[in-house]
Amino acid sequence: MVLISEFSEKLSSYLEPDQIKGVNRAYYYAEQAHDGQFRRSGDPYITHPLAVANILAEMRMDPQSLKAALLHDVIEDTGVSKAALARQFEDTVAELVDGVSKLTHLEFETIAEAQAENFQKMALAMAEDIRVILIKLADRLHNMRTLDALDHEKRRRIARETLDLYAPIANRLGMNNVRVELEELGFKALHPMRSERI
Helix, strand or coil: CCCHHHHHHHHCCCCCHHHHHHHHHHHHHHHHHCCCCECCCCCECCHHHHHHHHHHHHCCCCHHHHHHHHHCCHHHHHCCCHHHHHHHCCHHHHHHHHHHHHHHHHHHHHCCCCCHHHHHHHHHHHCCCHHHHHHHHHHHHHHHHCHHHCCHHHHHHHHHHHHHHHHHHHHHCCCHHHHHHHHHHHHHHHCHHHHHHC
């Protein structure tokens, strides 16, 4: 589990101190917004957005992307509005968070009836800012890394969705490391016995 101090230290390798301060402010805002919420693993919910932002920091993403990653579930899960986020942070950050929320809704509303290829095209076209897709990929990657906390059927559904939708999107964007990890984690969740032999 990543700590905010370790995350800030990582950011200091490529961001200015005032930029890090702004990212940390987004962390504390998200921590307060998610207060009392927990992941299925029992971990405080804030560990998830921090892990997502950490994945993006490994890619040396810009401060707005990092803030949006830290805040990506705030609109969805806490009732904070897009307008409230825009008042607290830049409009760009609020737009990114809103874009991730819309992609999440699209995922749940259309996955059953849409073919994977069409979903991929729609998701890529719908995101006005490619950073929305990058945040969503980092979100999915962390969720796949922590899949064991879920029941068997939910793990299988999420793994199938990851292999059908998210790994191909990562591939289209040339994010080979992300694609490979998503595929390996998806295969392991769908075929645990076979993956042990490989």
